[in-house]
Amino acid sequence: MARRGSRRTAGRRSSTKAKQQSGLGRWMRRLFIWGGVLALLGALFLGLAIAFAAQSLPNYSQLKATQNAQTIVVRARDGTKIAELGPSFGKWLDSSEIPDVMKEAMVAVEDRRFRSHIGVDPLGLARAVYVWATGEKRFGATSTITQQLARNVFLNSNRTLDRKLREAVLAMALEWKFSKEQILELYLNKVYFGGGAYGVDSASRKFFSHPATELSTAEAAIIAGLVKAPSRYSPTADVQAAVSRANVVLQLMRQQGRISADEASVDVSAVKLQEDKAQNSVRYFTDWALPQLDLLLPETFEPIEVWTTIDVGMQRAGTAAIKANTPKGAQGALVSLDRDGAILAMVGGTDYVTSSYNRATDALRQPGSAWKLFVYLAALESGYTPGDTVKDVPVTIDGWTPRNSSGSNAGEINMRTAFAYSINTVAAQLGNEVGFGSVASMARRFGITTPISTYPSMVLGSSEVRVIDMTRAFAAVSEKGTSVEPYGIVKVTDSSGNTLYEHEAARKVQLVPDYVAAGITDLLQTAVNTGTGKAAQIGRPVAGKTGTTSSNKDGWFVGFSSGVTTGVWMGRDDAKAVPGLQGGRAPAQAFSAFMRYAVQDRPVEQFETELKLPEWQLEPDDEYYFGDPDDYYYIDDQGNLIEPGRQQPEPMPFAVEGEGFPQGQPPQQGPGQYPGQNQGQTPPADGAPQAASDDFLNRATGQNRNAGQTRPPPAQPVRRGPPAPVQFPPPRQQQPPN
Template identity: 75%
Template sequence: MDKRGSRRKSAARKDGASRAAADEPQSRVKFWMRRLVIWGGALAVLVALFVGLAVVFAARSMPGYYQLKATQTAQTIVVRARDGTEIVELGPSYGKWLTSDEIPQVMKDAMISVEDRRYYSHFGIDPYGLVRAVYTAATGDRRVSATSTITQQLARNVFLNNNRSLDRKLREAVLAMALEAKFSKEQILELYLNKVYFGGGAYGVDSASRKFFSHPATELSTAEAAIIAGLVKAPSRYSPTADVNAAVGRASVVLRLMKEQGRIPADATVDPSAVKLKEEAGQNSVRYFTDWALPQLDLLLPETFEPIEVWTTLDVGMQRAATASIKSNTPDGAQGALVSMDRDGAVLALIGGTDYIQTNYNRATDARRQPGSSWKLFVYLAALEAGYTPDDRVVDTPVSINGWSPRNSSGRNVGEIDLRTAFAYSINTVAAQLGNEVGFGTVASMARRFGITTEINTYPSMVLGTNEVRLIDMTRAFAAVSAGGNSVEPYGILKVETTDGDLLYEHERNTRSTQLVPDYVAAGITDLLQTAVATGTGRAADIGRPVAGKTGTTSSNKDGYFVGFSSGITTGVWMGRDDNVRVGGLQGGTAPARAFAAYMRYAVKDRPVEQFDTDLQLPEWQLEPDDEYMLGDPEDYYFIDEQGNLIEPGTSDAPREDPFGDEFDRTLEGDRPRQPVPGQRPPQQPQQPPQPQQPPRGVDGAPQAIGDDFLNEATGARRDQRP
């Protein structure tokens, strides 16, 4: 019995030990879980305390309701041309302040449905919406909507700016909770609907209703309320005066949300497309320029809401001339765009489309389209930098590169020509060969160097302009050539002042201009560009004074390009359809070149005629003398026969031995005199040095079969090493 009892006790001890060992990890987990909960709870309490104190402090220091009503934070901006002429006044237009009872309930419902569906249940920030946004962002769902509540938007509009920083978002959240703590939901909604920006300078629902529908907001219908509510997300994009289809489409989204949330009957029939919009007089194309230039103020100025005056680079006369040239030359059904800048990058005129009221989409600065052969600027820049000159011989022949076989627009190949002619007549096969020789990556790097900001692929076809670019970037690149190969930075704002005359900003002349290519490369490409206008595809751009430029036409005539410069002004023109459909007869050398000429005749009329610097001062490494110059006329060479006897020069019936062989003959054949390009000076041939009339003699006085010059050249000796 004692033994059995002893065994039972021993087993019990072992069992208890095993249970203790098994419980030990669980107890540790519980221990750390308790600590985590305690620490997390303590941290949460501290954060809540900190946020609570911040909210209380913000609420106590916040202006009262009537002060907020009286405070208008929107900014009035007077925009002036470079000569001080006022061209447009932008800024707030406030309608009548409507109390909460005066604002139609359908307007409130529409705004809450699309901007903040849980408005009446949150405390300024929407935790559910925030968690949902974080989750959808983490799972890669692109249908993430804005997480700012109506209260947060009001806090941002009244107290903050639109900078997207973590600090600003945190302050926005604190201020939103302070607003909720200090004011009622109806007061907050009233403030919001009377202060929010709806586009076109309209602040508040009453101003928006009068601007878009010609009646006060108290008379808004359901469809009109849906249109107005839909504007808050993107006032410019969804403005009914700019794009009716976009406004109607957005309003349909608002109406669907109102039905889903039960704010209007599910079977209600509302047609926003039937809404009668207010007729508005056509706006000046200046708005294309201001849409591009004024957003730069966010980077140039400190945060301020006081009225300001902005002096721009815009020339009123040039802008009118640009508008007329685009409207009168753009083919029916197509759009046109123009950018013109001075030699320092100052934008003198900018047209983003044929009609700003029809569409305010800025094709000059935002649209990405193929530039066609105007892209060859970068191909030939790379070739010139690699050692080519405009007079070098190239061969227009069928070519295949990695299975890609480009064709010329004429369908023919003309054989051997010089580089100048190949560029002037935009011969595709030559551009393909040059791009292949210097490297397509080199061409892409050259485009980047000259200011192309869009994505660039390096497929062989890129040499013909298949990459999509912005017109303003292409114009900038050509302006850099006009500036002698120095970088150019486009800008539109000269200075900014308050209405009291205090200077807030003034443009400083760019002293950090970078030389992008050597002078001889800039001179060489200018030579080619001038020839393209004088005798090549850009003849329609001639304005009676020196012009350098390049045409561009894409496949099936979907895009037409012309970019060029004269007397320090560089102008780029694009034409095509927004839907990328073919435009019959559209080529860079037709309508775009004619629009360029019509505008440039006015733009340069008060400027002196400037001749282009096309004198190529080649670097020393390119100044190697050619064989014919060094060796003289091949008929004057000295040869020896099989027995070693000297043969006199000019003896045609004697057997001769060519010391350089067939390879040298082929070199001479390739260097035969070039055919001059029409309108160009024939290249000057180097004068031949006098040839010896008698066989030369060595240091011992014996006659030499071959002179020292010939020996030095044949053995590779340098001329400067001769005695």
């Protein structure tokens, strides 16, 4: 009985096992059948997708003609090419024109099975899946040359599964429609090699200064090595990285039997590279000038050439002057203008590759005593002359007490000496006397575009400015008080030479009378001859002004000679002190080094400093000699800025509500008053006779005018003498820059 039970149990087990094996077999057969069906359907679908894609692809001629973006060639004033921006496609090379070594180098490093796969590499894909499945690395199969071509021509670079699938379909469609040689020709003429170069011919010309038809084995290896990481392996950015990568390419070519051992041992480091001008300091200029094309030109995508004002030699000289003279740890900037406003040189820092921030056009820094240009311009326009006596004495204005950098006072001196030695107390008294609003409006008149404070300390340069604006202001003085508008683009042409834009000279405006320009030029020349700017001398007449801010945070020198005006600034980007930095040292020395080159081929020009005062100043009793206010800017008796040729007053643009005068208006004056005059006081406090009669003052300030008079009065003459007490808001800066 036991045996029969045992046999029955064993039989049931065998039957169960047989049933399980039979069920597993059925599922395996079903899985195989359905898998085969799905694979067949997938293959059919893939085939249809490939066929449809192949039918939709452009023909070969259309693919050759595609170009993805605009190319901009930038030229200097003499026609020299100084930069090429945007894609550069070079000359299209047929497959027969491309050296075999270039083809073999690209295949060796990018797709060794290129000539045998169908657009995707099954072996490479299987290897990538295995690596991903074993957990060693993330999934990332290397794209074939055909896949790269499909991505470059038709797709973006997003790393998504959908994009990879479409890339694979398009790659197989390309293989279906075109031959291997056609695909390789398209690839080598379109792939990106860095630096804006698309295609081997463009890359060869950029890096080696010759067409791709002349590529050597070492040069081909360098170019082939760039595709993986154009910026990392660029020979103009990192020569050693490019050489190392090229040696890897040569070894792969040797291992795959594409070159001999002798060819693989070439000295890549001996390859002569072209200097990369696109990364030198001229890029500061192109970064500033080229965005203006959006305003100057209609929308266009065709290649264009931009002819600029830059002088190649001056640009090099400016770069060298800044690098050689800027203190360690500091930055420097330089702008040089021709007499018509053309930018001859622009240096925005010591090294563009290290920092592309343009300190010549974008940085806002305190100008220090260079700002006194506007203080003395306002004083000269109000009636002072360079030989007039002023007093270097301690002074306090609404609680603010300026001090001279020397720590001492000289007593009675003339205006010329006070300016040459940058006496702060005199500038403060002059600013108080003519009105801080008048100084601010003078700065606006001469092209300062940044906010201007009207607190007393503003006379010593507490308001921040740009280097290009200060240079523009001094250039206007060089042009005898006539406005100067900086510009950098002369004309723009298309690929056929047609002119798309041409610069037109800006309308000239007389900012101040001739005698004011002559007077300030006298002061500026003295500052260089005998004052703080001696280091700026170049062996011919130079006029200019130094500027140094508190704690030596900024150093300036701005000046002109022979029609060239140059501004130099030095300091740290974080506005920390620079030991020993003064405007009369490193900035003045950089100015001198640059200007000696800049004016070497120009005739020596003597400055016109002889004051030819208008009759209204010499004969104040005759109203006829007031001068013509239509000739230049002036401030009317309401404190409004009047432009030349305009009869209606305009609000003064420099004041900001909450700062300085409320809503842009100066303190209200009493009848017959003018800035700096005590209310109701006719004779000066010291008992000395006043400079002009009451009748003259009344007429000059707009009082007692004839009913039929329609022309506004000229700028009010200001009494010279001890500064009168004028109430201003409390100063924000008690320790002004020197």
